[in-house]
Amino acid sequence: MAHLVSPLVSIENVDMRYGGPNGTLAVSGLNMKVGKGEFAAVVGPSGCGKSTLMKLVTGLHIPQGGGVIVAGKQVTEPVSIVGMAFQNPTMLPWRTTLDNILLPLEIVERHRHRLRRHKAEYVEKAEHLLETVGLKGFGSKFPWQLSGGMQQRANLCRALIHEPELLMLDEPFGALDAFTREELWCVIRDLHAAQGVTIVLVTHDLREATFLADRIFVMSARPGRILKEHVVPFARPRDLEVMYEKGFNDMVHELHGEIAKARVAA
Amino acid sequence: MSAVTDNTTPVTQARPLSARMSWVTLAPWLYTLGLFVLWELLVIALEMPPTILPAPSRVFQAILQYWSPIWKNSLQTLYTTTLGFAIAVVAGLGIGLFIGWSKTIYAGLYPLMIGFNAIPKVALVPILVIWFGIGTIPAVLTAFLISFFPIVVNVATGLATIEPETEDVLRALGAKKMDIMLKVGIPRSMPYFFGSLKIAITLAFVGSVVSETVASNYGLGNMMSSAQSQFNVPLVFAGLLMLAVEGIAMYAFMAWIERRMTGWAHRSTMAQ
Ligand SMILES: Nc1ncnc2c1ncn2[C@@H]1O[C@H](COP(=O)(O)OP(=O)(O)OP(=O)(O)O)[C@@H](O)[C@H]1O
Ligand SMILES: [Mg+2]
Numbered sequence: 001m002a003h004l005v006s007p008l009v010s011i012e013n014v015d016m017r018y019g020g021p022n023g024t025l026a027v028s029g030l031n032m033k034v035g036k037g038e039f040a041a042v043v044g045p046s047g048c049g050k051s052t053l054m055k056l057v058t059g060l061h062i063p064q065g066g067g068v069i070v071a072g073k074q075v076t077e078p079v080s081i082v083g084m085a086f087q088n089p090t091m092l093p094w095r096t097t098l099d100n101i102l103l104p105l106e107i108v109e110r111h112r113h114r115l116r117r118h119k120a121e122y123v124e125k126a127e128h129l130l131e132t133v134g135l136k137g138f139g140s141k142f143p144w145q146l147s148g149g150m151q152q153r154a155n156l157c158r159a160l161i162h163e164p165e166l167l168m169l170d171e172p173f174g175a176l177d178a179f180t181r182e183e184l185w186c187v188i189r190d191l192h193a194a195q196g197v198t199i200v201l202v203t204h205d206l207r208e209a210t211f212l213a214d215r216i217f218v219m220s221a222r223p224g225r226i227l228k229e230h231v232v233p234f235a236r237p238r239d240l241e242v243m244y245e246k247g248f249n250d251m252v253h254e255l256h257g258e259i260a261k262a263r264v265a266a
Numbered sequence: 267m268s269a270v271t272d273n274t275t276p277v278t279q280a281r282p283l284s285a286r287m288s289w290v291t292l293a294p295w296l297y298t299l300g301l302f303v304l305w306e307l308l309v310i311a312l313e314m315p316p317t318i319l320p321a322p323s324r325v326f327q328a329i330l331q332y333w334s335p336i337w338k339n340s341l342q343t344l345y346t347t348t349l350g351f352a353i354a355v356v357a358g359l360g361i362g363l364f365i366g367w368s369k370t371i372y373a374g375l376y377p378l379m380i381g382f383n384a385i386p387k388v389a390l391v392p393i394l395v396i397w398f399g400i401g402t403i404p405a406v407l408t409a410f411l412i413s414f415f416p417i418v419v420n421v422a423t424g425l426a427t428i429e430p431e432t433e434d435v436l437r438a439l440g441a442k443k444m445d446i447m448l449k450v451g452i453p454r455s456m457p458y459f460f461g462s463l464k465i466a467i468t469l470a471f472v473g474s475v476v477s478e479t480v481a482s483n484y485g486l487g488n489m490m491s492s493a494q495s496q497f498n499v500p501l502v503f504a505g506l507l508m509l510a511v512e513g514i515a516m517y518a519f520m521a522w523i524e525r526r527m528t529g530w531a532h533r534s535t536m537a538q
Contacts, residue, residue: 058438080440090432094453094530106449107439142530162439 007033008071008166008198009057015065015223016052026052028223030066034200034215036165039192041201041209043255044219044227045263050202053224054168057200058082071165079166080108083159087171089151091143097154098139101126104162111162122161129157133187149180153187160191169201173208182240185211193237206255211243218255220262228258320500325507328500335489340508343474343486346402348516350409351470358414358466359459362421366451367443372426379418387412388476395481405477405485412473413466420462424455457531460524467516471509 014030017023027049034040042050055061056068059078068075070082083104091100105111105122115122130139133153135146143151152172159167169188173181189212192199203209209216216230230251234242242248302322308314309321316324329336365375387408394404428450436446478487486505493501525532 055434058434060434060438078438078440080438082438084435084438086431086435088429088431090429090435092432092450092453094456094528103436103449104439107436107441107445109440144530158435168438 006036007069008036008038009034009200010069011053011056011066012069013066014056014063014068016049016056016061016063018052025223027056027225029225030056032217032226034198037196037198039199039201039212039214041203041213041216042219043203043206043209043216043259044224045221045259046204048219048222048262049224050219051170053219054084054170054200054202057166058084058168080110080162081165082168083162083164083166084168085152085155085159085170085172087174089143089148089155091151091154091158093142093144095142096139097130097135097141097143097146098123098126100143101129101139101154101157101161104158108162126157126161129160130154132191133157134183149176149184152176153184156184156187156191160195160197163195165198167197167199169199169203171203172201174204181205181208186240188212189238206252206259207243207248210248210251210255211238211240216255218258218262221265227262230255317497317499320503324500325503328498328504329507332501332504336504336508339484339486339489339505340512342402342484343471343478343509344512346405346478346485347409347467347470347474347512350406350474351413351467353406353410354414354417354466354470355463357410358417358462359421361414362418362455362459363425363447363452365418366422366425366455367447369426372422376422379415383415387473388480391477391480394477400481401483404481405474405487408477409470409473413470416462416465416469417459420458421455424458425451428454457524457528460520460527463520463524464517467520468513471513471516475509 009032011030011032014027015025016027016030017025030049030053032040032053042053044050052061056063057070057075057079059068059070059075062076070079073079091097092103095103102115102122105115111122127136127139130136133156135150135153135157138146138150138154143154146154152175155172159169173184176184185208188199188201191197192212199212201209201212210232213232216232217226218228218230219225220227232251234245234248306321306323309319314321320328365372365379390411391404391408394407398404398407425447428446432450433446436449441449474485475487478485479491480487482488486509490502490505493499493505
């Protein structure tokens with residue numbers, strides 16, 4: 001398979017402990033590879049180290065043992081080829097939605113020096129992204145004038161504006177209602193198909209993982225490691241209808257069983 | 267704003283909105299007037315001599331009678347207070363940013379600041395007099411010393427309470443400490459900063475008047491203490507009244523600045 005030939009993300013035997021030598025061991029013996037252009041989902045019991053995994057890949061935490069390699073380089077500091085989105089949209093309330101989305105461009109080395117002179121071009125890009133997620137015309141509104149679901153859409157735009165090769169999503173749809181969630185699944189699905197971006201999605205929602213991902217990693221209880229890896233067989237492009245097929249439900253059921261077992265084992 | 271009020275108004279409310287609004291805006295004046303009337307009646311009822319508690323009418327009479335010195339000293343106090351306050355704003359902002367910059371500096375300097383703040387600033391006036399002589403400078407410095415602490419604490423708190431997730435999003439993009447401070451920390455601490463100005467300005471008045479009272483030949487503090495030594499109690503009260511007026515005016519000014527500068531922090535009232 002392609003992802004085994006050229007992994008974009010490679011986590012090798014990683015140990016990560018919080019708060020000094022006697023602190024919490026969050027993940028231990030973690031191994032995981034994500035191929036370029038792949039959509040990976042990570043599921044597991046609460047507190048098992050999923051967010052920790054995200055922070056290891058983005059270089060926000062440096063592991064005490066093992067190594068993390070992203071795009072062929074050992075991670076020793078934050079990697080700027082990633083875009084991140086969390087469950088909490090963390091929009092800055094004093095900036096308009098458009099300015100919030102442009103924020104990464106003011107930071108990322110390769111854009112920050114071009115931003116002022118090519119402002120119009122970037123604004124156009126941001127507005128195009130807003131349109132993609134169904135927020136056309138909301139750029140001038142402040143984030144607190146948007147609903148939770150709209151903020152989460154804007155959050156996705158912010159994660160994508162600097163054209164990251166790798167998109168890390170940590171339970172981005174957790175706080176949304178079922179219909180908005182399904183709508184945003186389709187947005188993500190289409191983005192992935194159109195832009196060829198590599199996505200790692202952490203989620204508690206097993207249907208979400210099964211619907212979106214190419215591969216699903218199941219983690220053990222803390223200290224987290226990968227218990228099992230599933231290849232999702234459904235053909236792309238997937239329609240929401242796929243969730244009512246038998247094979248889909250069987251897969252969700254199987255994942256559910258594995259996580260329930262991992263919780264008991266803790 | 268009005269739309270929001272409209273929605274919360276029960277339909278059964280008979281009185282039109284404008285009438286209720288004007289009562290609310292009138293209320294402070296009416297209550298102040300009420301206080302003066304009560305005070306006047308109390309003095310009459312208890313037959314207080316003006317050397318103990320002068321009636322408000324007597325105090326206003328004193329204001330008219332001594333208008334020239336009152337005016338001059340009021341300006342002097344306003345000047346020392348605002349100058350001390352201005353220094354406090356600059357220094358408080360600087361020190362607050364410095365302290366909030368890193369967890370280590372925050373942890374190291376915070377106890378020192380608390381200790382410093384616990385010292386009654388009156389006790390420092392004699393030292394300031396030894397260094398600078400009596401007059402304007404100790405008054406300005408006392409106003410500064412007493413008012414800069416709330417500014418420091420508020421700015422530092424605003425910086426120190428950045429949501430870790432916001433910081434993570436930016437750091438993952440390669441943001442340096444400086445970027446995070448400029449893009450998030452400082453804008454975020456502005457509502458705290460402007461909020462602290464209201465507290466700081468009232469404290470600055472306390473500082474300047476205390477210093478003027480014990481170590482100056484000018485200002486309302488000095489005027490009141492000399493009036494007191496001449497048993498001119500109505501003039502003392504006239505001074506107090508002027509102080510209250512200046513205090514309210516400056517407070518209102520700071521509140522206005524706060525609203526102007528950090529409207530986004532008062533979200534619900536801006537939503538339309
Ligand atoms: N900053 C931190 N300091 C100390 N311990 C931490 C820190 N962050 C996480 N931990 C610990 O590490 C473990 C893994 O945390 P993590 O946030 O990665 O879990 P998670 O899988 O994302 O959980 P959830 O599904 O609830 O979001 C937890 O036991 C937690 O207590
Ligand atoms: Mg988490």
